[in-house]
Amino acid sequence: xxxxxxxxxxxxxxxxxxxxxxxxxxxxxxxxxxxxxxxxxxxxxxxxxxxxxxxxxxxxxxxxxxxxxxxxxxxxxxxxxxxxxxxxxxxxxxxxxxxxxxxxxxxxxxxxxxxxxxxxxxxxxxxxxxxxxxxxxxxxxxxxxxxxxxxxxxxxxxxxxxxxxxxxxxxxxxxxxxxxxxxxxxxxxxxxxxxxxxxxxxxxxxxxxxxxxxxxxxxxxxxxxxxxxxxxxxxxxxxxxxxxxxxxxxxxxxxxxxxxxxxxxxxxxxxxxxxxxxxxxxxxxxxxxxxxxxxxxxxxxxxxxxxxxxxxxxxxxxxxxxxxxxxxxxxxxxxxxxxxxxxxxxxxxxxxxxxxxxxxxxxxxxxxxxxxxxxxxxxxxxxxxxxxxxxxxxxxxxxxxxxxxxxxxxxxxxxxxxxxxxxxxxxxxxxxxxxxxxxxxxxxxxxxxxxxxxxxxxxxxxxxxxxxxxxxxxxxxxxxxxxxxxxxxxxxxxxx
Amino acid sequence: xxxxxxxxxxxxxxxxxxxxxxxxxxxxxxxxxxxxxxxxxxxxxxxxxxxxxxxxxxxxxxxxxxxxxxxxxxxxxxxxxxxxxxxxxxxxxxxxxxxxxxxxxxxxxxxxxxxxxxxxxxxxxxxxxxxxxxxxxxxxxxxxxxxxxxxxxxxxxxxxxxxxxxxxxxxxxxxxxxxxxxxxxxxxxxxxxxxxxxxxxxxxxxxxxxxxxxxxxxxxxxxxxxxxxxxxxxxxxxxxxxxxxxxxxxxxxxxxxxxxxxxxxxxxxxxxxxxxxxxxxxxxxxxxxxxxxxxxxxxxxxxxxxxxxxxxxxxxxxxxxxxxxxxxxxxxxxxxxxxxxxxxxxxxxxxxxxxxxxxxxxxxxxxxxxxxxxxxxxxxxxxxxxxxxxxxxxxxxxxxxxxxxxxxxxxxxxxxxxxxxxx
Numbered sequence: 001x002x003x004x005x006x007x008x009x010x011x012x013x014x015x016x017x018x019x020x021x022x023x024x025x026x027x028x029x030x031x032x033x034x035x036x037x038x039x040x041x042x043x044x045x046x047x048x049x050x051x052x053x054x055x056x057x058x059x060x061x062x063x064x065x066x067x068x069x070x071x072x073x074x075x076x077x078x079x080x081x082x083x084x085x086x087x088x089x090x091x092x093x094x095x096x097x098x099x100x101x102x103x104x105x106x107x108x109x110x111x112x113x114x115x116x117x118x119x120x121x122x123x124x125x126x127x128x129x130x131x132x133x134x135x136x137x138x139x140x141x142x143x144x145x146x147x148x149x150x151x152x153x154x155x156x157x158x159x160x161x162x163x164x165x166x167x168x169x170x171x172x173x174x175x176x177x178x179x180x181x182x183x184x185x186x187x188x189x190x191x192x193x194x195x196x197x198x199x200x201x202x203x204x205x206x207x208x209x210x211x212x213x214x215x216x217x218x219x220x221x222x223x224x225x226x227x228x229x230x231x232x233x234x235x236x237x238x239x240x241x242x243x244x245x246x247x248x249x250x251x252x253x254x255x256x257x258x259x260x261x262x263x264x265x266x267x268x269x270x271x272x273x274x275x276x277x278x279x280x281x282x283x284x285x286x287x288x289x290x291x292x293x294x295x296x297x298x299x300x301x302x303x304x305x306x307x308x309x310x311x312x313x314x315x316x317x318x319x320x321x322x323x324x325x326x327x328x329x330x331x332x333x334x335x336x337x338x339x340x341x342x343x344x345x346x347x348x349x350x351x352x353x354x355x356x357x358x359x360x361x362x363x364x365x366x367x368x369x370x371x372x373x374x375x376x377x378x379x380x381x382x383x384x385x386x387x388x389x390x391x392x393x394x395x396x397x398x399x400x401x402x403x404x405x406x407x408x409x410x411x412x413x414x415x416x417x418x419x420x421x422x423x424x425x426x427x428x429x430x431x432x433x434x435x436x437x438x439x440x441x442x443x444x445x446x447x448x449x450x451x452x453x454x455x456x457x458x459x460x461x462x463x464x465x466x467x468x469x470x471x472x473x474x475x476x477x478x479x480x481x482x483x484x485x486x487x488x489x490x491x492x493x494x495x496x
Numbered sequence: 497x498x499x500x501x502x503x504x505x506x507x508x509x510x511x512x513x514x515x516x517x518x519x520x521x522x523x524x525x526x527x528x529x530x531x532x533x534x535x536x537x538x539x540x541x542x543x544x545x546x547x548x549x550x551x552x553x554x555x556x557x558x559x560x561x562x563x564x565x566x567x568x569x570x571x572x573x574x575x576x577x578x579x580x581x582x583x584x585x586x587x588x589x590x591x592x593x594x595x596x597x598x599x600x601x602x603x604x605x606x607x608x609x610x611x612x613x614x615x616x617x618x619x620x621x622x623x624x625x626x627x628x629x630x631x632x633x634x635x636x637x638x639x640x641x642x643x644x645x646x647x648x649x650x651x652x653x654x655x656x657x658x659x660x661x662x663x664x665x666x667x668x669x670x671x672x673x674x675x676x677x678x679x680x681x682x683x684x685x686x687x688x689x690x691x692x693x694x695x696x697x698x699x700x701x702x703x704x705x706x707x708x709x710x711x712x713x714x715x716x717x718x719x720x721x722x723x724x725x726x727x728x729x730x731x732x733x734x735x736x737x738x739x740x741x742x743x744x745x746x747x748x749x750x751x752x753x754x755x756x757x758x759x760x761x762x763x764x765x766x767x768x769x770x771x772x773x774x775x776x777x778x779x780x781x782x783x784x785x786x787x788x789x790x791x792x793x794x795x796x797x798x799x800x801x802x803x804x805x806x807x808x809x810x811x812x813x814x815x816x817x818x819x820x821x822x823x824x825x826x827x828x829x830x831x832x833x834x835x836x837x838x839x840x841x842x843x844x845x846x847x848x849x850x851x852x853x854x855x856x857x858x859x860x861x862x863x864x865x866x867x868x869x870x871x872x873x874x875x876x877x878x879x880x881x882x883x884x885x886x887x888x889x890x891x892x893x894x895x896x897x898x899x900x901x902x903x904x905x906x907x908x909x910x911x912x913x914x915x916x917x918x919x
Binding site: 012015016019023036037038039040041042043046048049052053061062063064065066067069070071074093097100111115157161165168169170171172173312313314315316317320323388389390391392393394395396397400401402403404405406407408409411412416419420422423430431433450454455456457458459460461462464465468 | 498500501502503504506513515516517518519520555556557558559561562564565566567568570571575576578579580581582583584608610611
């Protein structure tokens with residue numbers, strides 16, 4: 001096979017040929033399972049637009065997107081921020097935006113990265129499969145936009161804005177983390193009742209009637225509080241039970257909740273998702289080179305971009321801005337492949353099921369069944385901890401100095417791995433706040449409970465969020481803070 | 497196989513609506529900024545975009561988040577010398593190494609800064625301003641036309657084809673034309689049946705040919721024919737436009753020092769921008785006066801230095817002369833006057849009388865701006881005192897304000913041209 005192109009310029013014909021070459025390798029050789037691809041070439045201005053809408057092609061109008069747009073535009077114009085080469089949307093067909101300014105090498109890299117890497121991740125990963133409907137999202141967004149605009153026409157945009165503002169404040173507390181049981185059909189419900197009745201009849205024994213009981217005065221006690229168990233999806237609870245909301249307002253709450261749910265897997269799989277896509281653009285491009293379809297010049301440019309993407313500055317560098325998810329994810333996936341291909345004694349001891357296995361199967365399994373937290377806990381190897389020289393710092397109340405908790409040595413591997421995994425857990429980003437009580441028969445107030453762990457309180461913005469929640473609820477709202485340990489100490493409350 | 501789409505030519509202003517919403521939400525901040533900018537700017541770059549600052553606190557979107565503090569562990573890359581158990585003194589910034597991520601969370605109290613484009617700036621600038629008492633009834637010659645629908649035409653461009661109407665025409669034509677043939681066919685068929693029944697072979701053959709001919713004619717009737725075509729028709733109807741003229745009267749006498757002139761020019765610049773931006777069809781007449789009045793073009797009016805004595809009356813007289821000559825009927829007439837009010841002898845009284853008797857009855861609105869730099873609580877000028885009586889008599893038609901500093905010009909201007917709450 002000959003070289004596909006030389007030089008930096010691209011045209012649509014070339015993009016098509018690169019895409020075909022990459023598809024052959026990705027599908028044929030590496031068996032990546034992807035949605036169909038839709039590649040759209042856009043300008044930098046359009047990229048800024050896409051940024052503002054969190055990458056979504058359609059969005060409902062809201063001032064916060066305008067703010068985001070202005071912020072990005074300013075940063076870009078002043079040269080403080082570059083633009084991404086691409087944005088990819090979890091939809092079916094999978095839409096990828098490519099910037100027109102990219103060179104042909106970058107376009108090829110981006111096609112491999114987004115259209116085959118991210119795309120196969122969206123299709124395969126359990127979290128995405130469970131929580132997003134790739135084939136329906138665009139339609140839903142179109143519906144949401146139209147609905148919000150209709151509401152604005154009918155009820156005025158200030159009223160709509162107030163609701164959406166309030167919902168945005170609670171967006172992270174508007175996701176389900178476990179599936180709700182599907183509601184029973186009328187028939188199933190009737191069958192269940194009949195079954196219980198039959199069981200009771202079979203078990204009937206008149207003797208029980210004669211046993212003295214204290215139940216009589218138990219019944220006079222207060223009715224059980226509602227909801228029976230704490231609910232973590234605050235927006236869902238508001239949507240279903242708010243005593244004040246109009247039907248259209250409930251629908252708005254629902255729209256924001258659905259969007260939050262759509263983004264829920266993305267935040268939790270950043271390392272995996274980026275690592276997976278980076279691993280594949282790296283692997284696929286190398287295959288292109290090995291089969292002689294791209295020349296050395298292409299590879300040099302590719303490697304320059306690639307190394308930029310996976311660079312991890314050390315903690316004391318002025319460029320340090322946290323762990324780079326691209327670097328970490330790429331390192332773990334590459335390490336998995338290495339363990340399969342050239343396992344060491346250490347690998348055999350730590351990962352007996354993986355060492356020496358079929359790397360494609362191992363990677364595929366890893367991609368499908370984990371999120372960042374469990375992925376790191378499962379696959380971060382001692383060798384990688386050494387290579388990245390990872391160490392953990394403990395910052396505890398009442399200590400006048402920070403302490404080095406664990407480093408990359410035999411005693412520290414498991415500890416570092418566990419801490420890094422916890423650092424990527426959802427609980428690390430989103431405080432644990434649940435609906436505790438809705439005083440349905442009294443003053444209709446709503447009580448939430450913040451389970452505080454390890455002395456980490458809520459910051460001052462919480463007061464504003466409670467005000468927003470009160471707006472949605474219409475009656476007094478309280479957020480109680482409880483120390484979440486054996487003692488269950490009540491630490492205070494915010495109310496509005 | 498991927499589907500490639502070139503979106504580069506698509507609409508790029510996707511975020512414009514959200515941007516506009518943002519501006520609307522922070523309108524008070526933006527207006528405050530615009531007010532300040534107008535006070536600070538040079539006359540020549542009055543009409544430009546500018547930067548707006550909004551305190552970060554006001555644009556924040558709150559959510560439940562963790563406070564700093566509490567017990568936590570963080571993992572960092574690139575360890576060099578630390579071993580387990582080392583203690584690192586807490587430091588601010590990068591001093592002690594380690595806790596780098598906490599400082600970088602962006603909790604700085606910087607303002608949220610963004611720039612307004614020229615158009616946005618002008619829009620905010622003239623927001624809620626209007627010419628008072630503008631009567632739509634004062635129609636002049638029709639200048640604009642509006643295209644409206646009017647029935648259907650037999651000719652037109654394909655884009656205007658009225659499909660349903662055309663199909664209806666075609667259907668009617670087909671029914672009309674085939675009806676007679678169908679009846680003829682029926683007759684022929686009966687005759688043919690009779691002819692074959694009695695064995696009249698020759699007649700049958702002739703009838704058969706005849707049937708063939710009718711059948712052919714039936715098929716040759718077009719499904720759609722040129723006479724069926726109907727096109728949506730549009731005609732342009734003249735739209736009446738309100739005509740208005742604004743007289744700008746500026747005192748450039750010697751008593752008007754540079755500072756006062758700057759204030760006056762600033763006021764008229766705003767007025768000029770306001771009218772040219774908002775009303776495409778407003779005529780402007782520039783009159784400047786010393787002891788003598790002259791009509792000048794806008795360039796001379798704003799940029800030419802000149803000075804001399806003061807006779808207000810001459811300017812009013814000239815305005816009235818121009819009005820009767822050019823704008824005698826069918827016009828909404830406005831006038832704005834800026835002066836320091838330094839008039840001598842009989843001039844103020846004469847001017848006020850002239851204004852009341854001659855000029856005001858034919859005017860919609862007259863504004864007078866008195867410039868008193870430095871000491872705004874100074875004694876009112878003789879002209880001010882004379883004019884003050886007019887305010888009571890000519891309520892609503894005559895307005896006067898004083899301004900003493902640059903930053904007062906814009907508020908005064910807004911005040912004078914505030915949109916009335918639906919008259």
